[in-house]
Amino acid sequence: MAKVADKYLKVDPWAVVEEGFDPARNRVSESIFSLGNEYMGVRGYPDEGYSGDSLVGSYFNGLYEEMKLGAHYKGIIRRLRFMANAVNWLYTRIEADGETLDLAKSTFSGYTRRVDFRTGVYERQFIWHLASGKSIRITFERLVSMTQSNLGGQRVTFESDDFEGDIHIRSGLDFSPIHEDQGKNLWDVTERGQQDEWTAIVAKTISTGNRLISAFTLDTSSGATTAIVEDDKKVMQAFKLTLKPGQLSYFSKLAVNYAEKDTRVDAKSLWDKGIGLAQAMPIKTFNDFLVDQAAYWTQIWETSDIAIEGDPDNQQGIRFCIFQLYQTYRGDNPGFNIGAKGLTGEAYRGLAFWDTETYCLPFYLFNNPKAARSLLEFRYRSLPNALERAKEVDCKGAFYPIATIDGTESCDLWQHSNLQLQVGTAVGYGIWHYVKVTGDKTFLHAQGMEMLLQLCRFYESRGQWGQKTGQFGYYGVMGPDEFQLMVNNNCYLNLMAKNLFEYTLQAIQEMRQDVPESFDRLTERLGVTEAEWKGWQRLADDMKIPLDEETGVYEQHDGFFDMPHIDIHSIPVTDFPLYHNWSYDRIYRYDMIKQPDVLMFMFLYNQQFSLESKRANYEYYESRCIHESSLSPSIHSIFAAELGKHEEAYKFFEFATRLDLDNYNRNTREGLHTTSIAASWMNIVYGFGGMRSDGPDGLVLNPSIPSQWSGYSFKFLYRGTVLSVKTTQSDVEVKAVSGDPVQVRLYGRDCTIDAAGVRLELEAARVG
Amino acid sequence: MAKVADKYLKVDPWAVVEEGFDPARNRVSESIFSLGNEYMGVRGYPDEGYSGDSLVGSYFNGLYEEMKLGAHYKGIIRRLRFMANAVNWLYTRIEADGETLDLAKSTFSGYTRRVDFRTGVYERQFIWHLASGKSIRITFERLVSMTQSNLGGQRVTFESDDFEGDIHIRSGLDFSPIHEDQGKNLWDVTERGQQDEWTAIVAKTISTGNRLISAFTLDTSSGATTAIVEDDKKVMQAFKLTLKPGQLSYFSKLAVNYAEKDTRVDAKSLWDKGIGLAQAMPIKTFNDFLVDQAAYWTQIWETSDIAIEGDPDNQQGIRFCIFQLYQTYRGDNPGFNIGAKGLTGEAYRGLAFWDTETYCLPFYLFNNPKAARSLLEFRYRSLPNALERAKEVDCKGAFYPIATIDGTESCDLWQHSNLQLQVGTAVGYGIWHYVKVTGDKTFLHAQGMEMLLQLCRFYESRGQWGQKTGQFGYYGVMGPDEFQLMVNNNCYLNLMAKNLFEYTLQAIQEMRQDVPESFDRLTERLGVTEAEWKGWQRLADDMKIPLDEETGVYEQHDGFFDMPHIDIHSIPVTDFPLYHNWSYDRIYRYDMIKQPDVLMFMFLYNQQFSLESKRANYEYYESRCIHESSLSPSIHSIFAAELGKHEEAYKFFEFATRLDLDNYNRNTREGLHTTSIAASWMNIVYGFGGMRSDGPDGLVLNPSIPSQWSGYSFKFLYRGTVLSVKTTQSDVEVKAVSGDPVQVRLYGRDCTIDAAGVRLELEAARVG
Known part of the structure; x- marks a missing residue:
């Protein structure tokens, strides 16, 4: 059962990195470049729409639709609940010089996609070559907040040396994606509207009545005027950005999503809840968001990193x-x-x-x-x-x-x-x-x-x-x-x-x-x-x-x-x-x-x-x-x-x-x-x-090390203390990175582990 | 697991007999009063249409439709074939005094339904009470031929003491019944028409393309003029019978059905085959049919009866x-x-x-x-x-x-x-x-x-x-x-x-x-x-x-x-x-x-x-x-x-x-x-x-007898000889009813059984 690697991505200790775009591998990359925060998750699909092979997957934990089954016998289930695919809150469409950006059809170069583990930022970049011979460098960034469960963010930046003109953009929320397995869309849109700076849409799953309110607000480099567009199961804002050579233009979007499974909550309460959450969001700009997210991840790696x-x-x-x-x-x-x-x-x-x-x-x-x-x-x-x-x-x-x-x-x-x-x-x-x-x-x-x-x-x-x-x-x-x-x-x-x-x-x-x-x-x-x-x-x-x-x-x-x-x-x-x-x-x-x-x-x-x-x-x-x-x-x-x-x-x-x-x-x-x-x-x-x-006898550690490694270390939390275990080909060191001393059984010996730690020789039988 | 009888039908040694009509038991009786001849079978449903609980089941051996299944794994079947319900060749609609006969709505009395094992005739009779106070006795007979596989017959007889007037009848072939389990009709009608005295319809199952040509010809007591009517998935002849008090009126119908599973046979060949079969049918009248059928059954009971x-x-x-x-x-x-x-x-x-x-x-x-x-x-x-x-x-x-x-x-x-x-x-x-x-x-x-x-x-x-x-x-x-x-x-x-x-x-x-x-x-x-x-x-x-x-x-x-x-x-x-x-x-x-x-x-x-x-x-x-x-x-x-x-x-x-x-x-x-x-x-x-x-050691017989019976006998065919085994509470007699002597092992003794037979005492241990 030898498994064979399909080597494709670039090796990097702190990020996943794709250089160049391979349409045949796009769905694989979409999975790998997923972002999530427990409350919601979003695959690494192109924000701008892509007519090639892609799964526009945006999911909310525990949000489900159901299908009936033709059960024969007692005790065999009669309906099956499954995770619904939900709003594409990254929905973006981009036009320049009358051309619509679509990587399945457009000409482009210098493609990279990257998620950095230390910042949590997803970044995708390429140069779009227009028919006119001019080109625009576009950078898509996105975040799903680890501190604000309902919040997602997106920033799209345009830059050019030779293009001067308007870029027409529609950015919004889209409930129309098809659920692949079911072969149909799962949502009925029940409400759309604007309140203050937020544009929102409410939809519910057809059979189970699970609801989702999604609201977004835009910020543009030029303070552009936007106009609401409603279409099918979408709500969007249309606007244009004027791009000049050597000058950055961008827009950023904050999206707040709130899922409601309780069918007793009335429509108004749900709307108020969603908009209320959006208005009270402590993160107000995409830059704040970047800072907040990086701080979160820095802290995580301090207690949970494994180094090889x-x-x-x-x-x-x-x-x-x-x-x-x-x-x-x-x-x-x-x-x-x-x-x-x-x-x-x-x-x-x-x-x-x-x-x-x-x-x-x-x-x-x-x-x-x-x-x-x-x-x-x-x-x-x-x-x-x-x-x-x-x-x-x-x-x-x-x-x-x-x-x-x-x-x-x-x-x-x-x-x-x-x-x-x-x-x-x-x-x-x-x-x-x-x-x-x-x-x-x-x-x-x-x-x-x-x-x-x-x-x-x-x-x-x-x-x-x-x-x-x-x-x-x-x-x-x-x-x-x-x-x-x-x-x-x-x-x-x-x-x-x-x-x-x-x-x-x-x-x-x-x-x-x-x-x-x-x-x-x-x-x-x-x-x-x-x-x-x-x-x-x-x-x-x-x-x-x-x-x-x-x-x-x-x-x-x-x-x-x-x-x-x-x-x-x-x-x-x-x-x-x-x-x-x-x-x-x-x-x-x-x-x-x-x-x-x-x-x-x-x-x-x-x-x-x-x-x-x-x-x-x-x-x-x-x-x-x-x-x-x-x-x-x-x-x-x-x-x-x-x-x-x-x-x-x-x-x-x-x-x-x-x-x-x-x-x-x-x-x-x-x-x-x-x-x-x-x-x-x-x-x-x-x-x-x-x-x-x-x-x-409490926690036991018996470290060994593969011969392929010169050393490795892992950290973990145990009864309030962060422990670090470092193993080389010769010895093992266990110490408390923070917190009170704790008891650990190391190679069969009861040890008290404190900040000074304990260092023992690697046990011979355990050398790889 | 005691089973309890639902006693309802009249006990008769040579027939099943229903006296009185119980709508709640109609479907049960429809099953029991089924006729068949291996090639085709028809449930005992009312010929004239019935808006109550009924299953208009007419089946042709081996004629099937199919449904697709959502199979998960290799080796699990992906489609399922099942017996199609097919043409109702007994289709009849009867009107008198502007009233349509329908036992779920009409007033009637003296209902009997009967199938005689010695003649193979299904007969249903009742008196229809019209709103005018007048009444008509109607007798429905039907047969499915045991000697001509494709042939079915029907006769409907009207008699009255007080009604004088026209009875309006439509009689024909109907492919429109719904398949209950599938919840839909399975047929597409591909052809309808007349040739000589035969009116015919061809239909095919939607998925499998199994075809059936059905043709009928009518005979009426008055030589009535008929007019073809086409409707939905039916073809019919409409006519009237004039009824006078004390005088019988009737019509009879012979229906010839031919099933074709080979999709390579072209439409014209199929039509010719069906009409050809109909025209060549040796049974030309319903009365001939009765005689032929009774002869068949007489012979069967001579070799296969069991008497108790x-x-x-x-x-x-x-x-x-x-x-x-x-x-x-x-x-x-x-x-x-x-x-x-x-x-x-x-x-x-x-x-x-x-x-x-x-x-x-x-x-x-x-x-x-x-x-x-x-x-x-x-x-x-x-x-x-x-x-x-x-x-x-x-x-x-x-x-x-x-x-x-x-x-x-x-x-x-x-x-x-x-x-x-x-x-x-x-x-x-x-x-x-x-x-x-x-x-x-x-x-x-x-x-x-x-x-x-x-x-x-x-x-x-x-x-x-x-x-x-x-x-x-x-x-x-x-x-x-x-x-x-x-x-x-x-x-x-x-x-x-x-x-x-x-x-x-x-x-x-x-x-x-x-x-x-x-x-x-x-x-x-x-x-x-x-x-x-x-x-x-x-x-x-x-x-x-x-x-x-x-x-x-x-x-x-x-x-x-x-x-x-x-x-x-x-x-x-x-x-x-x-x-x-x-x-x-x-x-x-x-x-x-x-x-x-x-x-x-x-x-x-x-x-x-x-x-x-x-x-x-x-x-x-x-x-x-x-x-x-x-x-x-x-x-x-x-x-x-x-x-x-x-x-x-x-x-x-x-x-x-x-x-x-x-x-x-x-x-x-x-x-x-x-x-x-x-x-x-x-x-x-x-x-x-x-x-x-x-x-x-060849055929073995060790008869015993239940204490509930005074005697019983059964006949069977063995190597060309019809044997009869008669058992009473005292002895057993085995003899050859026809054919050459054969060897049988009776109570452990090798016996040659001829027309004179062998009689032995019932073995003690085997007395019930």
Whole structure:
């Protein structure tokens, strides 16, 4: 399954840079040059309109439309919600000398596109050659504010040595883009108008009635007079800029967007809310905006940077990942989750999966705990949906959806939405991990415990007792390895549920001690009796965990060891991805797996298992895994590093940070692999850095270093302290960059880390 | 799962009779009063139009339309073909005194509807009360010819004591009915016109271009002048009949329909073909038609009747079943199959399943061997489709569809169409059973062997080797018991495939001896090498047949014995049918089965198993079966009879013959349970009659008799001889009604049966 890079972009430690324009790669670049701020995201598409291949993607977190499904049977979902594409607030049309700028038709040169990680600025520049022989240099800048969620900004600058005349511009807001998958536009425009210096438009999604008000104001270098133009699903201002040789002309636009999902809010209130937000915006000019944004990013890099010496590709790659993770989620807007593609494309319909708690949460736990908590709050807010969904499938408690935007199940493949039960256990794991790392008991008592109780109810009601074994487990399920479609006693699920029951029981004991009245109020409200929760102990005790005692290998599910064998290296490379090239049913009948399943719980509960156990299972399952999920290689790399297989660890890491930058999977055009990006952070910190956060002894670090690197360092936040871990080929230095001293277990030694830090020799076995 | 009869129709030994009109039951009666002749079928709907609840269903065997599906993955079908509803050739509109006859609006009395099994005539009669106070008795008769496939006939007779005046009639052909499931009409009319005394219309299905020419001619009591009327998708003749008190007036209509699926046939040829058929029709009048039809049925009952003494309900029931089986299929039109509802409704989309070879074939084998062969010819003709389908799922050989009208897979639930492999083994079984019973080696050599070879290729390529057991079997399949969705080593399938391989190898040996050149030509054409077919022996030898040696119970599939137990009697009766009331995924995780699976192969290869083995497996699986298939109870009844559980045998038989007459499943409105009707024939002949046709010693009879009956007899055809088996509470008499003496094994004794017959005492253990 050798992946091949499509090298195209320029390598730079602090930016993504495109030099020259390749129409065939434009969509890929649009994904890579996406900007976002958790509240909204916008792909790097041309502001000025482009008749070539482009996806004008502007997205707002949690804003959704829905489609009806022709469901056959009870318990199979009947409608599916997906992320709506929304207003193009960068809408711009430019004319000069009677020519309309369009890179698919116009003549141009000197094209560059760039996003700088230290400033957050997107900048695109080229020289437009007019038919007259004259030329205009145009620079497009844009920003999506990291401090003001509703705010986006744009500046377009014109400069020429030989052109003198008017440039005709229309700039505004456009709700007309087509949603590709649906093949239609999703919006009805309900209002358009002006108030003071703001021009605004309100639209709502046709089926769900999600609304968005978008308002903009313009500033031009010449104080030009503008005229409102309404057209189709747009509102614009038309104006002209007079350009003289050697003199800069520009216009800048601030756009304020406000999304409203509550259908009870009346039209006037919504209008007032949107305009009110716009008028109160503390950032008034594009220049202020640049300053504010750069300040934000400077601060981020001080606590979250990863530096790699001797490997410029991965240096750029990992900073791109960190940059995107902050753009995707920062916990300032409660009720949001992370879609598989973040806010950078429409693939996977903008839905969030179990990736959130298993792959993304660690990054936020160690960089932005507020964001980590906010992710768990999404699950708390959608608890009513999960309760409802459990009823639909004849179960009790909370059944969290395998794919969702608003908390409702939105995966239209019943085999996934009805058989994959792993999200709930991931939520339980996330609560456990969050509380363990942050010590935030307030969250546990106010929200976490309620989820845990409803989760246990679900995993009690969905489980069954084996007739022959007399053990408890889950029948008719699909595990994380989606190549085994409907199996019994998936080891991952059974083990996760066992841990869920055990953690809940332990948390109950603690909560009853700490805040007994809260616990009683909660259980009374939920109708959870002592007999009920005490009964969970037996389920945990009797949970079937299939293990071959002789080899130490866990059996992925009942009968897996008898599954017909296939040598995965014998599969022709042209057969990949198998989902496209093999009959759907064929994929499911081998001892071949798509992504870690047994290894996944060994990753999540790493310290429950001995090194020998991890080695046995790694060797068995790694040789059967084809990694048809971008999430897979990083987990394997982390194990390889732990097992001292350093070359293998680097091999699996090889395309982690640059999966999108080098378009390894050839589908970056659909959007970034956002949750894989989170895994690449883990790959360095958990893999090479040897961090473990799941054990009983606090934070563990066992750094190693790939032979390809001369050194690397990473920073992270732990219990209020920013720690830095620097590793070279000879030694490791851990110190507190800011904050109080904290305890860390380094190479098995308990160390107090303060500003002076601790320096140890790199452990021999760990040298790559 | 107690089923409750909805008693409504009058009990009569030779007819179905409805007295009085119940609009709420009209659709049920429309199904029951269906006529058909294999080529076409027509529901018992009102000729004159009815604005109440009615399904104007007129069907032509194998005539199909298609719909596109949004398939996600390779190997999942992308379009689905279904039986089209077609021309209403009974179209009639009647006006008198300015009133239009419509039973939903008109006043009427003395309503009866009746189909006589001895004449095949459908007759409906009532008195229409006009607003004027006068009344007209109207009798509708109709026929679908059993000797002229294309011909249907209708006669409408008017009589009055007090009405004098004109009755205005429009009679014709109507292509406008809506297909209910699709919610639209499926036809484009391409031609209308008159030629000589025939008025005709040609239409084609919109997507598939299947064409139908329909022509009619009228005869009236008064030689009335008619005028052609064209309207929407109809062509009609308008005329009036003058009615005088005490004098009969009538009109009769002969309609000739010809279906053309070959799109290469040009319009003129099709027109000429249809009109030519009409003009050459040997039946020229409705009275001729009555005579011809009655003669046909008289002959049928001479060879195929089942008489039951002391049980008028089942007497009527079984004759209704035999009548419908002949109406559904008679082997005069090659290339047809039997849809789950025959030609009586649109449920199951008019598709044929594995029921054909496993449930229907025996009736035809022992009543109409030509029809039996024709059923197998359907599979031969659709071999190219099966070869194509195998390629789609990355296999070799022939993969026969689980549901089809034209040979292509048309089940839109991928889990069924991709995982249920039982049709191919049923085809192989059908070939074996047909050749065994009829001795027709010509068919085996000309068509059967080619299918067998391609079937073996499929079951070789789809099978795999267990990694632990080293045995061969099928992974990721669904067996006949559809409550176990995706399992490994389904015992039924493994055993059926083993038998297929073994029979094919035996047939190869025989064919190489009998007609070596034909065999060589065939294998050369197919590219089947000796090494290839010899390799099948190992697959048969190493096939995994999971059996618990201790209990003698076959394990339905790997892990079934550990499936969580449910006491099926603990399920509330209101939960049935489970498909409607349980979450889809919930059905699949118990040791509960929908219909016989292990028992099914013990039925098909009955004599491979000892009585002890059958008893052990019956007791285990019967107690876990909820019979959520109408095919299930009869198989259980047959086993119960064999095991001497006579009360149980009768209990399972109880609703077999009257499933539709008493609307036990409350869905007869959608069409008759045609393949269950075939099972009810087996229930008597194989169950109570103890016939076995699968053993090495020729035909076996072991009659028993339910205590509820004083006697019963059945006739059947065996190797050219019509045999009659008469059983009373004291003895059994078997004799040859016509034909040469034949050998039969009766109560374990080899007997030569001739016209004098053999009479034996009823065996004690077999008395109910």
